Amino acid sequence: MEEKIFDSLKLENQICFPLYAASREVVKLYRPHLDALNLTYTQYIAMMVMWEEKQCSVKELGKRLYLDSGTLTPVLKSLEQKGYVRRFRMEDDERVMLTEITDKGEELREKAKEVPPKVGCRFLLSIEDSIELYRLLYTLLGNINGKNASD
Amino acid sequence: MEEKIFDSLKLENQICFPLYAASREVVKLYRPHLDALNLTYTQYIAMMVMWEEKQCSVKELGKRLYLDSGTLTPVLKSLEQKGYVRRFRMEDDERVMLTEITDKGEELREKAKEVPPKVGCRFLLSIEDSIELYRLLYTLLGNINGKNASD
DNA sequence: TATAATTAAATTGAACTCAATTTAATTTGG
DNA sequence: CCAAATTAAATTGAGTTCAATTTAATTATA
Numbered sequence: 001m002e003e004k005i006f007d008s009l010k011l012e013n014q015i016c017f018p019l020y021a022a023s024r025e026v027v028k029l030y031r032p033h034l035d036a037l038n039l040t041y042t043q044y045i046a047m048m049v050m051w052e053e054k055q056c057s058v059k060e061l062g063k064r065l066y067l068d069s070g071t072l073t074p075v076l077k078s079l080e081q082k083g084y085v086r087r088f089r090m091e092d093d094e095r096v097m098l099t100e101i102t103d104k105g106e107e108l109r110e111k112a113k114e115v116p117p118k119v120g121c122r123f124l125l126s127i128e129d130s131i132e133l134y135r136l137l138y139t140l141l142g143n144i145n146g147k148n149a150s151d
Numbered sequence: 152m153e154e155k156i157f158d159s160l161k162l163e164n165q166i167c168f169p170l171y172a173a174s175r176e177v178v179k180l181y182r183p184h185l186d187a188l189n190l191t192y193t194q195y196i197a198m199m200v201m202w203e204e205k206q207c208s209v210k211e212l213g214k215r216l217y218l219d220s221g222t223l224t225p226v227l228k229s230l231e232q233k234g235y236v237r238r239f240r241m242e243d244d245e246r247v248m249l250t251e252i253t254d255k256g257e258e259l260r261e262k263a264k265e266v267p268p269k270v271g272c273r274f275l276l277s278i279e280d281s282i283e284l285y286r287l288l289y290t291l292l293g294n295i296n297g298k299n300a301s302d
Numbered sequence: 303t304a305t306a307a308t309t310a311a312a313t314t315g316a317a318c319t320c321a322a323t324t325t326a327a328t329t330t331g332g
Numbered sequence: 333c334c335a336a337a338t339t340a341a342a343t344t345g346a347g348t349t350c351a352a353t354t355t356a357a358t359t360a361t362a
Binding site: 040041042043067068070071074075078093094095096 | 316317318319320321322326327328
Binding site: 031 | 339
């Protein structure tokens with residue numbers, strides 16, 4: 001009788017792959033709705049933090065979004081071009097670049113409110129499954145952070 | 152008494168954001184181990200399909216990986232450069248570009264076998280949670296595909 | 303059978319992602 | 333106080349990622 005061996009190099013036995021694929025597919029669902037706001041997904045989540053915080057350093061934003069200045073600097077410059085934020089160095093510490101939301105940025109929030117219901121991600125999973133997925137993803141993120149911190 | 156309103160524009164109320172962040176963080180865990188094989192994550196999952204299929208068209212590969220020719224063409228050219236695959240047009244239908252694994256590509260598999268245990272993703276969640284996450288991600292992927300198909 | 307429609311890859315261009323390096327400002331230790 | 337270490341952003345370069353377009357081959361149809 002042939003022994004059945006678990007092949008860790010099969011795509012279907014990976015947890016990382018469906019995570020990677022699902023992430024891109026879900027972001028893709030946002031695109032048509034974000035196009036209407038002339039925002040990319042990365043710009044959109046950066047604006048989400050700005051709508052919450054009003055003012056934020058690159059470092060803080062990076063911690064919230066799990067992104068570094070290499071990604072964020074051009075994203076924030078682009079949002080500045082569009083007039084949604086303004087950027088300036090902190091007076092007390094000139095190393096820190098602060099990003100602050102503008103009135104135009106606040107106005108964008110009203111239009112952006114329509115995005116989540118239109119994307120309708122919540123219809124892709126049952127309420128219970130969504131809650132469970134949410135819990136698992138944040139557990140995973142927390143464990144990765146904890147693991148790296150202890151390195 | 153102040154009414155508590157669910158704010159769909161808060162980062163913490165999104166399901167997409169932790170998916171996007173967790174995906175990137177988990178891929179990041181692979182990097183040091185894949186560096187040793189001189190592979191990127193995208194090249195690695197393409198090789199996974201090649202180890203399974205031996206021969207594959209760009210279209211088939213794209214269906215497996217949820218990627219299009221715009222992404223795959225340079226990835227496959229890079230794998231060809233490294234000698235892990237060879238590429239040629241299908242005789243019956245010259246539109247189809249076939250990718251075939253080489254002996255060197257097969258040899259790489261032996262080294263690659265060490266990657267999944269070294270990454271140790273399985274320690275980031277309990278067995279039960281991993282199984283549940285796996286189920287939820289594939290459900291999500293299936294529902295997105297179904298949704299788009301019916302558009 | 304010509305022509306039109308379809309299909310598969312490749313190309314192009316804009317934007318993101320990240321590691322590594324650089325620059326500038328601040329903090330720390332001698 | 334001053335040199336060394338640290339910190340925050342910006343820059344650079346390689347490699348995705350994707351929509352849109354182009355090219356070439358095949359299939360369908362009038």
